[in-house]
Amino acid sequence: xxxxLLVIIQIAGRRCALGALEVKSxxxxxxxxxxxxxxxxxxxxxxxxxxxxxxxxxxxxLGLSSEDWPTDHRAVAVADGGHAYALLVDSIEDITTAAGExxxxxxxxxxxxxxxxxxxxxxxxxxxxxxxxxALLAGPExxxxxxxxxx
Amino acid sequence: xxxxxxxxxAETREMLEASSGELVAWEADPAxxxxxxxxxxxxxxxKGNCGFxxxxxxxxxxxxxxxxxxxxxxxxxxxxxxLVTAVLAIIDRIAAMVDAIExxxxxxxxxxxxxxxxxxxxxxxxxxxxSRPDSSAPLHAPADTLLAATDDAxxxxxxxxxxxxxxxxxLPVELLDRVMSGVSDMVLARNDLAHRxxxxxxxxxxxxxxxxxxxxxxxxxxxxxxxxxQRIETxxxxxxxxxxxxxxxxxxxxxxxxxxxxVELDREMIETIRDPLTHILxxxxxxxxEAPAARLANGKREIxxxxxxxxxxxxxxxxxxxxxxxxxDEERIxxxxxATGLVSAAERAQMSxxxxxxxxxxxxxSTAETVSNVSGRGVGxxxxxxxxxxxxxxxxxxxxxxxxxxxxxxxxxxxxxxxxLTVETGGQRFAIPxxxxxxxxxxxxxxxDLSWLGESAxxxxxxxxxxxxMLGEVLGLPGSETEARDxxxxxxxxxxxxxxxxxxxxxxxxxxLVVKPLAPAVMRSGLYAGSTxxxxxxxxxxxxxxxxxxxxxxxxxxxxxxxxAASDDSAAAEATPRAMLFTDFTGRRAxxxxxxxxxxxxxxxxxxxxxxxxxxxxxxxxxxxLTGLPDGPLSGRRVRLLRLxxxxxxxxxxxxxxxDAVELTAPLQPVxxxxxxxxxxxxxxxxxxxxDAHALFARYGEAPIAAKRTRxxxxxxxxxxxxxxxxxxxxxxxxxPESEGDTATxxxxxxxxxxxxxxxxxxxxxxEALGRELPGTVIRLRDQPDAPAxxxxxxxxxxxxxxxxxxxxxxxxxxxSNASTGEAA
Numbered sequence: 001x002x003x004x005l006l007v008i009i010q011i012a013g014r015r016c017a018l019g020a021l022e023v024k025s026x027x028x029x030x031x032x033x034x035x036x037x038x039x040x041x042x043x044x045x046x047x048x049x050x051x052x053x054x055x056x057x058x059x060x061x062l063g064l065s066s067e068d069w070p071t072d073h074r075a076v077a078v079a080d081g082g083h084a085y086a087l088l089v090d091s092i093e094d095i096t097t098a099a100g101e102x103x104x105x106x107x108x109x110x111x112x113x114x115x116x117x118x119x120x121x122x123x124x125x126x127x128x129x130x131x132x133x134x135a136l137l138a139g140p141e142x143x144x145x146x147x148x149x150x151x
Numbered sequence: 152x153x154x155x156x157x158x159x160x161a162e163t164r165e166m167l168e169a170s171s172g173e174l175v176a177w178e179a180d181p182a183x184x185x186x187x188x189x190x191x192x193x194x195x196x197x198k199g200n201c202g203f204x205x206x207x208x209x210x211x212x213x214x215x216x217x218x219x220x221x222x223x224x225x226x227x228x229x230x231x232x233x234l235v236t237a238v239l240a241i242i243d244r245i246a247a248m249v250d251a252i253e254x255x256x257x258x259x260x261x262x263x264x265x266x267x268x269x270x271x272x273x274x275x276x277x278x279x280x281x282s283r284p285d286s287s288a289p290l291h292a293p294a295d296t297l298l299a300a301t302d303d304a305x306x307x308x309x310x311x312x313x314x315x316x317x318x319x320x321x322l323p324v325e326l327l328d329r330v331m332s333g334v335s336d337m338v339l340a341r342n343d344l345a346h347r348x349x350x351x352x353x354x355x356x357x358x359x360x361x362x363x364x365x366x367x368x369x370x371x372x373x374x375x376x377x378x379x380x381q382r383i384e385t386x387x388x389x390x391x392x393x394x395x396x397x398x399x400x401x402x403x404x405x406x407x408x409x410x411x412x413x414v415e416l417d418r419e420m421i422e423t424i425r426d427p428l429t430h431i432l433x434x435x436x437x438x439x440x441e442a443p444a445a446r447l448a449n450g451k452r453e454i455x456x457x458x459x460x461x462x463x464x465x466x467x468x469x470x471x472x473x474x475x476x477x478x479x480d481e482e483r484i485x486x487x488x489x490a491t492g493l494v495s496a497a498e499r500a501q502m503s504x505x506x507x508x509x510x511x512x513x514x515x516x517s518t519a520e521t522v523s524n525v526s527g528r529g530v531g532x533x534x535x536x537x538x539x540x541x542x543x544x545x546x547x548x549x550x551x552x553x554x555x556x557x558x559x560x561x562x563x564x565x566x567x568x569x570x571x572l573t574v575e576t577g578g579q580r581f582a583i584p585x586x587x588x589x590x591x592x593x594x595x596x597x598x599x600d601l602s603w604l605g606e607s608a609x610x611x612x613x614x615x616x617x618x619x620x621m622l623g624e625v626l627g628l629p630g631s632e633t634e635a636r637d638x639x640x641x642x643x644x645x646x647x648x649x650x651x652x653x654x655x656x657x658x659x660x661x662x663x664l665v666v667k668p669l670a671p672a673v674m675r676s677g678l679y680a681g682s683t684x685x686x687x688x689x690x691x692x693x694x695x696x697x698x699x700x701x702x703x704x705x706x707x708x709x710x711x712x713x714x715x716a717a718s719d720d721s722a723a724a725e726a727t728p729r730a731m732l733f734t735d736f737t738g739r740r741a742x743x744x745x746x747x748x749x750x751x752x753x754x755x756x757x758x759x760x761x762x763x764x765x766x767x768x769x770x771x772x773x774x775x776x777l778t779g780l781p782d783g784p785l786s787g788r789r790v791r792l793l794r795l796x797x798x799x800x801x802x803x804x805x806x807x808x809x810x811d812a813v814e815l816t817a818p819l820q821p822v823x824x825x826x827x828x829x830x831x832x833x834x835x836x837x838x839x840x841x842x843d844a845h846a847l848f849a850r851y852g853e854a855p856i857a858a859k860r861t862r863x864x865x866x867x868x869x870x871x872x873x874x875x876x877x878x879x880x881x882x883x884x885x886x887x888p889e890s891e892g893d894t895a896t897x898x899x900x901x902x903x904x905x906x907x908x909x910x911x912x913x914x915x916x917x918x919e920a921l922g923r924e925l926p927g928t929v930i931r932l933r934d935q936p937d938a939p940a941x942x943x944x945x946x947x948x949x950x951x952x953x954x955x956x957x958x959x960x961x962x963x964x965x966x967x968s969n970a971s972t973g974e975a976a
Contacts, residue, residue, distance in 0.1 A: 031689060033689060033690050033692070034579065035673055035676075035679070035692060036577075036579075036626035036628055038672070038673050039675075042670075042673060045673075045682055045692070046690060047684050047688050047690045049332070049336060051332065051667070052667045052669070052683075052690050054669065054670035081671070083668065083669075083670040085670065137672070138672075139672060
């Protein structure tokens with residue numbers, strides 16, 4: 001993992017990292033069309049050129065409230081399973097290089113964070129939580145199901 | 152691996168897939184010349200391509216096969232069973248080698264000579280047993296036994312004709328995607344430009360070239376869409392071989408019936424469903440179809456049948472895979488599900504058979520006791536379902552014990568462009584596929600009557616009560632005044648034939664929608680089929696009409712069954728006459744035979760003209776005679792009218808209240824003293840007067856005044872055909888399509904000026920700018936509801952406005968027509 005490029009973002013006041021290869025671009029968020037009856041962590045859909053992006057509110061996807069932190073006007077565009085997503089985060093900090101391997105911390109990161117984090121990673125900008133994109137996009141509802149299948 | 156080699160591998164594999172159906176067919180009938188040619192072409196191409204690469208073994212194999220086949224083609228040799236077996240063994244070996252080349256592995260040495268010798272041995276008519284290639288050649292051993300048991304009628308495949316050779320090249324999908332999205336962007340930019348041009352007013356120098364650009368763009372877009380589409384035949388082509396090999400391996404006899412190969416599907420989608428389809432077939436042959444002896448013992452045909460059919464309906468493709476095997480074992484599935492903790496015993500007791508059966512799609516579920524190399528290899532139906540859901544599809548299973556199992560796959564046509572309608576509710580826009588839209592009606596207008604029964608709403612549409620959903624409510628959007636008070640109803644017709652109404656606040660636009668898939672988390676809500684971009688680039692959601700109806704319980708399976716049962720009974724019940732029951736203005740409960748009732752109309756009292764002996768009223772631009780009115784003045788502002796028709800004449804019968812359609816089961820007592828009454832009968836124990844329609848028509852019936860129907864030319868396109876045309880036709884005009892309109896203006900009809908032409912405003916402006924004045928009376932339609940005062944256009948969804956314009960134009964046209972005939976005389 002050492003030397004890998006990471007995009008450092010702030011989610012709910014915490015520093016997180018996404019592999020730069022997973023990030024397609026950083027976009028200005030335009031109008032978000034809400035999607036009635038979609039899970040609450042999906043803010044809606046937005047258009048990027050002729051592509052539709054599903055807008056994910058990362059705070060809500062973690063099971064946290066989104067009111068406590070201001071949102072950046074920019075979002076991180078990612079793709080997973082052939083679908084494009086825009087991640088709403090507090091802010092996008094930097095692109096930096098991983099300075100070590102992914103590690104764990106004693107005591108874990110807490111239930112919500114452990115579900116979406118691969119582990120801790122040291123970067124040139126300090127330690128950050130390396131995110132598991134698939135788990136993040138799955139949303140908080142899938143939490144219980146994942147545990148059931150593991151048992 | 153360089154591109155050339157990748158192309159070689161891809162081409163070889165593609166040809167192999169395309170010709171594998173031919174291989175099976177050829178095996179069944181070695182004398183079939185067309186199949187022989189197809190297989191010859193294949194080995195010939197492989198041999199030729201090998202020249203570019205250093206594959207001596209591949210070249211030697213294909214060369215030997217080509218020699219033998221060319222002897223057959225030249226008539227020097229008969230294509231007999233042993234030869235077919237030997238050639239097929241070589242083709243299998245070629246396929247295996249190609250796989251190894253692609254994987255970058257070395258193919259095990261040896262065995263080639265035996266295969267090539269097999270060709271010669273077959274030529275010497277040596278015993279086939281000894282000439283059969285070594286066991287490394289896959290799966291041909293049981294072929295003879297299979298064929299021996301297969302008579303001509305039950306040949307392993309019923310696929311009729313050979314796929315015609317096409318000129319093709321291979322392209323990277325990303326490139327296609329880029330072109331595709333570029334064209335979509337272009338369409339959006341064009342629409343935006345069109346909007347601005349309209350705002351800027353007439354600009355003849357720009358409008359002409361712009362129209363040309365529009366035409367070119369729609370051609371290009373059409374071609375691009377086709378580029379991504381492929382007949383599902385390419386997928387089906389490989390199946391007979393797959394089924395044949397699997398069944399041979401498992402000692403079963405299976406034939407396959409393929410249907411709907413001409414259904415077109417996105418190329419990528421075909422790749423996505425290849426594995427799921429293969430998996431289901433493997434399961435069907437391994438678990439579903441019984442061994443021949445077992446089948447005979449159960450009174451079935453020895454040969455099992457797998458029927459695969461593809462159908463397109465709207466923007467989904469359904470693929471049905473049905474086998475006639477032993478069916479799914481509900482108890483075993485339930486037991487297994489309980490054992491693995493998927494459901495509890497208590498939950499099981501509550502579950503219907505269908506729900507139990509659908510447990511087979513849950514992760515970690517497999518009933519295969521032994522893991523054969525055919526199925527049960529850890530990749531289960533859960534993965535199949537996942538793969539399908541990933542692309543927005545779904546899978547269902549139904550099964551009858553002892554009779555067979557049916558899997559139905561629903562797959563969306565992604566990246567497709569469909570005609571759609573944009574509606575608004577709760578301040579947000581949504582799109583509806585045009586294919587479902589039957590008609591758009593303002594609830595306040597004549598033909599409808601919105602009423603609430605508990606939480607359900609019903610509208611009366613053309614005399615039929617139709618369930619009505621409030622879109623805002625379905626989507627959980629904040630309640631809207633307009634939607635509840637004065638909704639616009641979109642009448643939607645489902646593929647099953649069920650009709651329902653969707654109440655929305657307003658209609659915005661219609662047009663082509665480039666449908667894009669939505670993320671799975673959004674798809675799970677079951678309300679949306681995809682998303683699309685409006686002209687200004689705003690994304691809107693495309694409603695999944697069928698699913699919304701299903702969720703609201705409008706088309707449950709039970710309902711479908713009830714309907715089916717009812718229609719079965721209808722033949723027997725046909726003899727019972729039916730009538731429309733109503734209360735007339737004297738307070739009398741009366742009825743009129745249902746076949747005479749064309750429609751239930753509502754007319755404002757002010758529209759009734761009572762100056763003559765027979766009252767008349769204008770409905771849809773036609774003056775119709777009216778009876779049944781009370782003598783005194785009418786209270787209320789509107790009056791309900793039954794529109795009766797006998798084929799040539801129409802007449803209206805005013806009623807106080809329409810009740811229901813009833814069956815006339817009780818005996819009819821004639822009433823000779825009243826000429827207008829046919830009989831008195833009992834309905835639900837109460838007496839009801841049955842009107843004598845014959846006498847009614849004799850006294851009041853007259854051909855509608857507008858009987859000389861004014862002809863009306865409509866613009867081209869889906870919207871005009873499905874929405875405008877029925878409206879215009881029901882208003883009593885003769886509808887001519889645009890193309891016929893052209894001949895009408897240049898042909899012998901050109902002298903007839905009494906043609907009304909409805910055009911879109913932009914088309915009109917272009918024609919005007921080009922100096923080509925449109926003949927006849929022209930009604931111009933605009934897309935936007937709002938327009939400056941005194942504007943000569945009519946909003947396209949303003950029903951009343953449109954009818955008024957038609958009526959005015961019709962009067963004008965008739966005056967012109969009369970004047971011209973007058974001059975001629």
